[in-house]
Every structure is written in structure tokens, then in C-alpha cells.
Amino acid sequence: QVQLIESGGGLVQAGGSLRLSCVASGRTSSVYAMGWFRQSPGKEREFITAISRRTNSTYYVDSVKGRFTISRDNGKNTVTLQMNSLKPEDTAVYYCAAPGSGTIWPPRKYDYWGQGTQVTVSS
Numbered sequence: 001q002v003q004l005i006e007s008g009g010g011l012v013q014a015g016g017s018l019r020l021s022c023v024a025s026g027r028t029s030s031v032y033a034m035g036w037f038r039q040s041p042g043k044e045r046e047f048i049t050a051i052s053r054r055t056n057s058t059y060y061v062d063s064v065k066g067r068f069t070i071s072r073d074n075g076k077n078t079v080t081l082q083m084n085s086l087k088p089e090d091t092a093v094y095y096c097a098a099p100g101s102g103t104i105w106p107p108r109k110y111d112y113w114g115q116g117t118q119v120t121v122s123s
Helices: none
Strands: 002-008 010-013 018-026 033-039 046-052 058-060 068-073 078-083 092-099 110-113 117-122
Touching (some): 058 068
Parallel strands (some): 010 117
Antiparallel strands (some): 092 110, 092 117
16 A cells, blocks of 8 residues: 655645645555646546656646646655646645556556645635
8 A cells, every 4th residue: 555645735826836745655666656636626636747756757737837847756755746837727636646557647547645735826
């Protein structure tokens, strides 16, 4: 089993920045990628970014490209999401996740989840 614990999030004005972090524990040797999803009220959970733990492969959904940056520190089993130029439409609960097997794609393989952290962007 793998446990994921997020930190960061909060309330920020449009145009501002926030940083989310996620620490993995447990059987981290079986984790080959980590990523972030988000979910707004009334919307489906959205896969927004992921990073391979072994290569430089990353994924970003179009809506966050150029604004969000995912990075990893394998020694600390941590992945960080730096979010800049935040928009009100970025408001959501953000979840850290890891696939049970394979690498960053497809989203349906993400079996391990954090508890979620709220990000609210005011206009």
C-alpha cells in the first residue's frame, strides 16, 4: 500500500500563486509516477498533471500549461505542484495520486489517493 499526504492549498486572489506538496509513504518502490487531479463542485474529477519518477516525462492538461509546474524529489518521496497565474476557474479540491502500475498515463490507473486539499481563487 501507498499513502499520500498533501499539504498547501488555501485562498488566493486571481493572478496569485500557490504551492501544493505531496509526500508518499509505504511501498514507494512500487510508485513509478505521481500526479494531481482536481474536482470542482458539479464537475468530474480532472487529471491535470503528472510526472514520472524515473524519467523526465510529464503531462499537463492544456488549461494549466505554462502556469503550473510539477516537480519531484525522489529522495524525499515528494511531488510538488507550483501554481502560478491562478484563475477563479482553478478553484477546486486538488488530489495527489499515484498509479498502481505503469507510468503517468492513463488516468484510470491511479489507485492511490490523498485526502485532497482545497484551492480557492477569488476574482
